[in-house]
Amino acid sequence: EVQLLDSGGGLVQPGGSLRLSCAASGFTFNNYAMTWVRQAPGKGLEWVSSITGSGYITFYADSVKGRFTISRDNAKNTLYLQMFNLRGEDTAMYYCARGKSKEAVDWFDPWGQGTLVTVSS
């Protein structure tokens, strides 16, 4: 069974940092691009960042560019999102999701259960 398990969320002060993880199982991890999507409380979905299967190519939304870094460890079947200089508007549930293939995102399926990040003093 394909599974994604998100972790690493928590309460952090404005300007602080946090690293999210997404542990994958049930499929050949390095054969798929991966993505982070977030959802602010009571709001809609927002694409955050994607990475190809090799990890060599990354993409970011303008809202997080320069502050967030997506990466992956294919030996550990794990996706990461390192978040720096966090702001209140980064408060959200963060989901990881699998893409279509090694180099193509195209859609998001399946999704992890999400991990909640709260930025507040």
Place this chain on the structure above:
Amino acid sequence: QSALTQPASVSESPGQSITISCTGTSSDVGAYNFVSWYQQHPGKAPKLMIYDVNERPSGVSYRFSGFKSGNTASLTISGLQAEDEADYYCCSYAGGSTWVFGGGTKVTVL
């Protein structure tokens, strides 16, 4: 990257059909056939329902179908059932290796 436009809510009785629109621009929905739809029940992670405009993943009911014309995509749910009550989001490739979601539509089964 502006969000795609969806109606805030749609309501209908069981057994009826509904269509949710998703309006973008010639730079996203109108430019690419990479439109997908997601169902999200309260407190749960989203689930892929439609990809590549009108393709249904294995396991998704035939009652769900997708379509696109110009800058507007749509999701139709036929034979509405109580379990279909959820939030629905469209998503489109927006060029430059970026993706944009719609604001979401709350579907209520009366």
